[in-house]
Amino acid sequence: MNTATTRGQLLSHAKVLIRQRGYNGFSYRDLAERVGVKTATIHYHFPCKDDLLIEAIDDYAADEAALMQGIDAALPAGERLSRYAELFYGTPTDQICLCGMLAADFASLSDRARQAVQSFYRTHERWLGNVVADGQRDGSLEWCGDAEAAGRYLFAAFQGTLMSSRLFQTPSRRHDVVASMRIQPRRD
Amino acid sequence: MNTATTRGQLLSHAKVLIRQRGYNGFSYRDLAERVGVKTATIHYHFPCKDDLLIEAIDDYAADEAALMQGIDAALPAGERLSRYAELFYGTPTDQICLCGMLAADFASLSDRARQAVQSFYRTHERWLGNVVADGQRDGSLEWCGDAEAAGRYLFAAFQGTLMSSRLFQTPSRRHDVVASMRIQPRRD
DNA sequence: GTCTATAAACAGATAGAC
DNA sequence: GTCTATCTGTTTATAGAC
Numbered sequence: 001m002n003t004a005t006t007r008g009q010l011l012s013h014a015k016v017l018i019r020q021r022g023y024n025g026f027s028y029r030d031l032a033e034r035v036g037v038k039t040a041t042i043h044y045h046f047p048c049k050d051d052l053l054i055e056a057i058d059d060y061a062a063d064e065a066a067l068m069q070g071i072d073a074a075l076p077a078g079e080r081l082s083r084y085a086e087l088f089y090g091t092p093t094d095q096i097c098l099c100g101m102l103a104a105d106f107a108s109l110s111d112r113a114r115q116a117v118q119s120f121y122r123t124h125e126r127w128l129g130n131v132v133a134d135g136q137r138d139g140s141l142e143w144c145g146d147a148e149a150a151g152r153y154l155f156a157a158f159q160g161t162l163m164s165s166r167l168f169q170t171p172s173r174r175h176d177v178v179a180s181m182r183i184q185p186r187r188d
Numbered sequence: 189m190n191t192a193t194t195r196g197q198l199l200s201h202a203k204v205l206i207r208q209r210g211y212n213g214f215s216y217r218d219l220a221e222r223v224g225v226k227t228a229t230i231h232y233h234f235p236c237k238d239d240l241l242i243e244a245i246d247d248y249a250a251d252e253a254a255l256m257q258g259i260d261a262a263l264p265a266g267e268r269l270s271r272y273a274e275l276f277y278g279t280p281t282d283q284i285c286l287c288g289m290l291a292a293d294f295a296s297l298s299d300r301a302r303q304a305v306q307s308f309y310r311t312h313e314r315w316l317g318n319v320v321a322d323g324q325r326d327g328s329l330e331w332c333g334d335a336e337a338a339g340r341y342l343f344a345a346f347q348g349t350l351m352s353s354r355l356f357q358t359p360s361r362r363h364d365v366v367a368s369m370r371i372q373p374r375r376d
Numbered sequence: 377g378t379c380t381a382t383a384a385a386c387a388g389a390t391a392g393a394c
Numbered sequence: 395g396t397c398t399a400t401c402t403g404t405t406t407a408t409a410g411a412c
Contacts (some may be wrong), residue, residue, distance in 0.1 A: 024212035025293065027404075028407090038379060039405095040381095041379080043406085045377090049406070073400085099352070103351045106354060108210075114355075116357060126292050153345065156345060156348030158322070159348040159351065159352075160288075161348075164344050168306060168309070176344070179334075194395075216389090225395095228396070229396055231388080233395090235389085236389075
């Protein structure tokens with residue numbers, strides 16, 4: 001996404017607006033004012049609101065996937081989990097995860113948008129599930145039970161924590177997820 | 189809340205609409221059609237949308253608090269936690285927690301509504317924190333670390349799990365929170 | 377590509393009859 | 395209490411000039 005172009009600026013601001021106010025909480029007018037164009041310009045680049053939404057999700061998902069895949073798979077699982085958590089810690093205090101917000105807006109979404117949000121969730125759940133499985137093997141994470149279920153559970157906990165950290169304006173709450181886990185120093 | 193009256197029906201349907209679509213996702217027209225009145229009737233009972241919202245939150249919070257306080261405090265903590273989880277399991281598959289939804293809609297809420305949502309969160313976080321503290325004492329819950337933080341964390345996990353269980357239309361996901369905890373049979 | 381102008385539907389809200 | 399009628403502003407979206 002090139003933020004130098006009008007199109008890139010529209011996408012960039014749209015992602016922020018969705019993360020702050022949700023899909024039904026912002027209008028083409030809001031977006032146009034922030035970028036400094038007229039609403040007709042948005043319609044030129046994104047004919048309808050759903051087109052804008054789909055591109056925003058894909059864009060966001062690609063960015064987050066890149067950050068996640070940037071975590072060295074050779075590290076002990078406990079360390080990888082800590083680094084994943086750090087990605088959350090950087091979230092602006094007035095925003096939540098774009099796909100966490102859209103999961104709340106589920107009823108208002110097109111089929112395509114729903115699938116994109118589900119795909120985002122699955123990608124992160126699977127990554128976390130693999131980390132837990134590795135942690136069970138290398139002993140760097142203490143977790144009894146199904147690693148796949150742990151991945152789903154951990155991702156839900158991250159999302160819920162991001163939500164309440166914004167609700168109370170207390171970024172420190174974001175540390176609750178990792179703090180609740182017993183991360184062990186590597187045994188080998 | 190008396191569901192026999194128009195006012196009660198309005199509140200009842202408003203709570204469902206908020207839990208399905210969020211505060212910005214439904215209109216007076218939507219609500220009027222469901223109840224079978226005209227929009228002016230809603231304005232008679234609830235002059236502006238924020239009045240309706242506040243009453244919906246208070247109403248919901250009172251109902252949930254009653255259910256929560258209905259859990260016998262004499263039970264072992266592990267059992268109390270399981271019963272709390274059962275309250276979540278009964279959520280209709282197209283809805284999430286009203287206050288979980290409004291936490292997402294945070295940016296669109298009045299100060300009063302924000303405070304009501306925060307109060308709901310605090311009540312449930314505190315209750316869960318007390319359960320964890322009791323569980324540490326009676327040995328029915330295995331949890332190392334601060335019980336208060338555990339309360340915040342568990343509530344966030346419940347909320348996040350409710351969200352993803354709706355996103356994927358898989359109610360079984362709601363079991364992930366309790367399944368992840370090591371609930372021990374009472375030692376005494 | 378971006379604009380002005382405009383459409384058509386919808387939003388929350390009010391006045392006043394019954 | 396509930397209605398009809400109406401107001402005022404906003405919404406997404408399109409047509410056509412530049």
